[in-house]
Amino acid sequence: MANEQMGLLMFLALLSRNVVSNTSLHHRQMTLFAPTNEAFQRYNGEMDDNLVLYHISNLATSLTNLDYAISSELDGNPPLWVTRRRDIMHDDIYVNNARVLASRSYQAFNKNNNRQVLHVIDQVLQPLQPHGPGSLSSPVYSPNAYQFLEHSDLFNIGPHRLRSFRQKVSQLHKKDVFNADGKHTFFIPVDEGFKPTTRSDLIDAKVVDGHVIPHHVLFTQATPDTREFETFAFGDNVKVVISFSTAMNGKEEITYVKSNTVAGDAKHSRGVVLADIVRANIPVKNGVVHLIQRPLMVVDTSIIDFLKEKEDGPLCKFYEVIMDLGNNNQFLNDLTLAKDMTLFAPSNEAWDEPSVQNIVRNHQKLKEILNLHLVRERLAMDTIIHNNMNQIYQAPTALARKYLYFNVLTHNNNQTLTVEGGGVNATVTLPNIAATNGFVHIIDRVLGVPYTTIFEKLKTDPMLNITYNLGNREMFNQQLNDMEHRYTYFVPRDHAWQKFQIRHPSAFKALFKIDFGYYTKQILERHVIRAGRAYTISDLKLHANETHPFVMPTSRDPLRLRVKESDKNYYVEWNGHWIHVFRPDVECTNGIIHVIDEPFLLESDVRATGAAPRLVRAPAILLVSLAFLRIVE
Incomplete structure (x- = not known):
């Protein structure tokens, strides 16, 4: 146990400084969720003596008996949300966004014979707390999602403001969606995401519903990538699902959320809308909130606008390559002017391949390769799959006499689309990103740059x-x-x-x-x-x-x-x-x-x-x- 204590010294120091926790240690049963020293070293949130109370429950609970939520000892007793993730790669338990290191759980009894349980976790649990002078006189403890949205200016959420979305929720009488008891996941776009200002006009009651996943509390680390969850906007006519995806930008891992309108109507376009999570995993009384860079479901940008929307976006390197062609850039003109097209866009990682780096320096060859990724018609994934049912579907590209060839792989009812161009077979990792003038499918390789014998x-x-x-x-x-x-x-x-x-x-x-x-x-x-x-x-x-x-x-x-x-x-x-x-x-x-x-x-x-x-x-x-x-x- 001595080695175990050495690995938890920072948590023990925090524990010893708090009067309430010290009293509980001596006189009550309890469960402690103890972050490792490494977790504290990574933690960049506020650190005060009361933080430890968010890591304590007044019931002694083993991993087997953990329910979907457990009350903490922090003021207002905000819940800690428990996720059991079981899939091919994982069989883990998470508390909020922290993974429990199950092999390091420990039970003991204090001098009053009260059972106490220790669970070691890999992240510091970060509660939602008020900040600033105004909040001290009238704090809002353990808010639900609507209370958080209504009083967001009182909470420590960095530079982000939520007034635009709050106004739409009020205008559209959707307060009850965010006020609902139970366990839900809420996505709230920040004010910066409402540019241009006309974007706000496209948000109706159905779009607001498309920002809420009912009956699931989804923290980013505890949720498998690409698994789709139905939103409140999943009905008879419009059907919207949401999933998470992660991508590497250099050494930094970025998490995105994507809404997929699998069935739309005249007001709600089919396809995927992708948004950065700018602040993830904010726990609230009825679930978890993620602040996102722009509204979901709203399709109001062209393909070129999507490419250049964020400097560190999922296709920022592709956009850099296009812009490196300089003046008289016909490919850029095509992306800007075409009314109907589909772009098969290589991910940021795809451009890091050494063979690809060599080609980028050859502008003439690069022009040919870029054109190989562009089809001058709208091709949603289901259209490609339908066209591929009876024969190998081939689509002409913007490069003369060159085609893309598609194949559909089915595994456990999941369909994966592959595309070949110029001898390179790529997998579509993120399909159906919708734009006003077509679709973008993100692929994992640059077409036309061979890498196999x-x-x-x-x-x-x-x-x-x-x-x-x-x-x-x-x-x-x-x-x-x-x-x-x-x-x-x-x-x-x-x-x-x-x-x-x-x-x-x-x-x-x-x-x-x-x-x-x-x-x-x-x-x-x-x-x-x-x-x-x-x-x-x-x-x-x-x-x-x-x-x-x-x-x-x-x-x-x-x-x-x-x-x-x-x-x-x-x-x-x-x-x-x-x-x-x-x-x-x-x-x-x-x-x-x-x-x-x-x-x-x-x-x-x-x-x-x-x-x-x-x-x-x-x-x-x-x-x-x-x-x-x-x-x-």
Whole structure:
């Protein structure tokens, strides 16, 4: 116990200076929530002798018996809120925003045989207290959310003022929402968030309801990121949910709150509104209050205004990159003038990658990369998912002849959207940020700056599973990790192999026979050019037009191709047959992939080996083969 006391010396010093707590230690049962020394070193709030009373309850309560709230000994007996967080990464108990270090809990009895319990916590509990001369004569102890809002000028909440929102709550007769007994979470925008002044006109009763989560007390550390909670504005027509998200800005972690209007009406636009939490975790009698930088649900800024709204916002580095292009910035003009668009915006962390930093210095390349992130139409996430149901959805970007390709991953009823552009596959980490002229989706990588070899790309791209599995035979794929050469690989996508299976079922089945690996390798070799450089589709078109084929050496035999462009699509001609290039110029660190809609393969390639099996028409063979290969891989 001596070591335990050493780690709690600052709390013990505070405890010994307070007369009330000393008396309780000797004569009453009690529970103490003791912050560690490190917690006090991080604490930047007011420190007085009464602070310790907010860390004490007059009941001895073990962790097992902690209810959702427990009264403290501070004047007015404000509650301490208890959260049990159980998810994949956590099985923890929190008191307000402090995590209980469960292994360090301790029980004892004082000289009067009263049981006393000690729980060690990782943060100092910070109560809401009045400040200033005026508050001493008429203090408001343990206020509920409305009392806090009404008398906010009496409390120590830093420079923030809440008069604008308070006025709207009064005008719209929504006092009862903030006065409600129980346990709730309240988001209150500060006065600075009401600029421009016209923003206030957009706040109606439904918007006020959208700032309150009923029946949940949500402190930031105790609440999982991205978990959505229904607000009071979740009804038959309008449905609004709220969640937290965190992001790193340098070494600083910033917490945001986002309202998502999943169903709207004429007055309330669908989509996400993101706001900084400028002061978090203010405990009140009926829950917790978070002060936020701007009102939720209100969509009144353009995409460019959202990017530049805050110097340390979630996309501040993206905005800096755009502005570094200087004068005659066409990309900035497009963001400013376009009426309907969708921006896939890389997060601040995405710009820290070394490979990305090198590209930023090349302004010509940077212009191309930025255009790859812009689609000139409104694409909400549910629109993309709907368009992706029956086929791979592709959207044209502001970069000529370049498309974005989408994939939807489903896990435990949760859907994650990925987007590929220029060979880079990125995850949408924060979708559907609504603006007056479109949507912003925050992604975790910069598109168009390759970071994987061809081997790694094949292994992770859900559209290229079959070619990857075929290439695992005879060690064919291993060469595609080589950084000394540059590869141009014409990769049939899964859909191409499915079409081949339907036309030539026996030949397709032969490709997966154990004793056919050598011939499978020969077939794949026909698709790969290894040279001192990689060939983009434009390079190939320059050398191989519709009349003169371009002959390129492969490990098997020369590959003779012609290239044509039609209706903004590319086609390659092989063996007298024109094949659509579904995704040209998928850049990798050691070459380029061109995803094609048919393999360079004839049924005779399989029959010539004498290894073709009898004809089997089994529609499920593809899925069975893939499942087997994934299991044994």
